[in-house]
Amino acid sequence: MKVSDTTSSIDPANSTASSGTIWNEADTFHILDLSITGNPIFSFEYSRKKFYTATLLKGDYRLEFEDRNITISGNSLLFTTTKIPFGVHEAGLGYSGISCVFKEEFLTKANSGYRLLEFPIYKPGRQNIYSLTAEQAKHFIEIYNKMFDEAKNDSPFKDNLLRTYLLEIIFNAQKLAPSDSFVKTNNTTEVIACSFIRLLESQFPIESPQDTIKFKTAKDFADSLSLHPNYLNRQVKLSKGRTVSEIIAARLLQEAKILLKLTNWNIAEIATALGFEEPSHFNLFFKKHAGGSPTDYRKFHKE
Numbered sequence: 001m002k003v004s005d006t007t008s009s010i011d012p013a014n015s016t017a018s019s020g021t022i023w024n025e026a027d028t029f030h031i032l033d034l035s036i037t038g039n040p041i042f043s044f045e046y047s048r049k050k051f052y053t054a055t056l057l058k059g060d061y062r063l064e065f066e067d068r069n070i071t072i073s074g075n076s077l078l079f080t081t082t083k084i085p086f087g088v089h090e091a092g093l094g095y096s097g098i099s100c101v102f103k104e105e106f107l108t109k110a111n112s113g114y115r116l117l118e119f120p121i122y123k124p125g126r127q128n129i130y131s132l133t134a135e136q137a138k139h140f141i142e143i144y145n146k147m148f149d150e151a152k153n154d155s156p157f158k159d160n161l162l163r164t165y166l167l168e169i170i171f172n173a174q175k176l177a178p179s180d181s182f183v184k185t186n187n188t189t190e191v192i193a194c195s196f197i198r199l200l201e202s203q204f205p206i207e208s209p210q211d212t213i214k215f216k217t218a219k220d221f222a223d224s225l226s227l228h229p230n231y232l233n234r235q236v237k238l239s240k241g242r243t244v245s246e247i248i249a250a251r252l253l254q255e256a257k258i259l260l261k262l263t264n265w266n267i268a269e270i271a272t273a274l275g276f277e278e279p280s281h282f283n284l285f286f287k288k289h290a291g292g293s294p295t296d297y298r299k300f301h302k303e
Helices: 003-008 134-151 157-174 186-201 218-224 229-240 244-262 267-273 277-291 293-300
Strands: 021-024 031-033 050-065 068-080 087-103 128-132
Touching: 031 134, 031 157, 050 134, 050 157, 068 087, 068 134, 068 157, 087 134, 087 157, 128 134, 134 157, 186 218, 186 229, 186 244, 218 229, 218 244, 229 244, 244 267, 244 277, 244 293, 267 277, 267 293, 277 293
Parallel strands: none
Antiparallel strands: 021 031, 031 087, 050 068, 050 087, 068 128
16 A cells, blocks of 8 residues: 555545655664565564564454454554564455554664653553544554655654654554553552563563573562562562563463474474473473463464
8 A cells, every 4th residue: 555545545635655665774764655565674474573663554454463363454553562473464355554664773762762662552562553543544644654755855854853753653652542551650569560571571582592581480580670579579460460470471481482483493492492491391381371282382383
């Protein structure tokens, strides 16, 4: 879908931007017309991406996150992180869209005043999808059009303006989120819980069999945060509704499933990378939480 086509389908008077793929000189930001097939930057297949996205999709499509498949119709905003693999697949009559694809260094405290992972929509381990009305979609498309227009220019302030437009999308999207999706960090419980989650997520993704996670137990995290394990567990349970051990186990299981689906590493290599001393310990863990063996899980998802 050309950006101009998307815009004109809502309001022909706003059809200003050209279609295609445009990037900045540092190769840290791209804006894409997703109707261009075979684009090497934005893969529609299920995989772990090296970038963050802010994407407007229109039509009928299916999103794949880990073991979940979500079918969506209409106009939607999708925000993804580097942590969790995803894929976009055609459903029904197909889909089209516009996407900002950017690396973490494009939006930092130093160059924008904001840290990317401070935004609720980019919190570690989360993928966010927002349904849009026609009027809301029109508003966001206008911002994307401004991005396309600015990206074509050679202004020395181009990156600053592109960051401003990206922030405009992020801030407007966060207004669409339900109130309980915002993480309040103005009390001790939330600060501790967020510190724990950040430390946990800092160990992922695991990109080679030689990578081994450093923190695996509640005591490991408590020691790193200079807290007593019982106190850490109590604060995390108050904030997240789950114990530290439950959250760690869920994240290890999530990463194990990703590695089983996306890599050809053997079970022993995956076990070591996830901090298990013996493959047998990993097998017991996986069977307990997934209901089957790692080998069976891989076989099912590779077929």
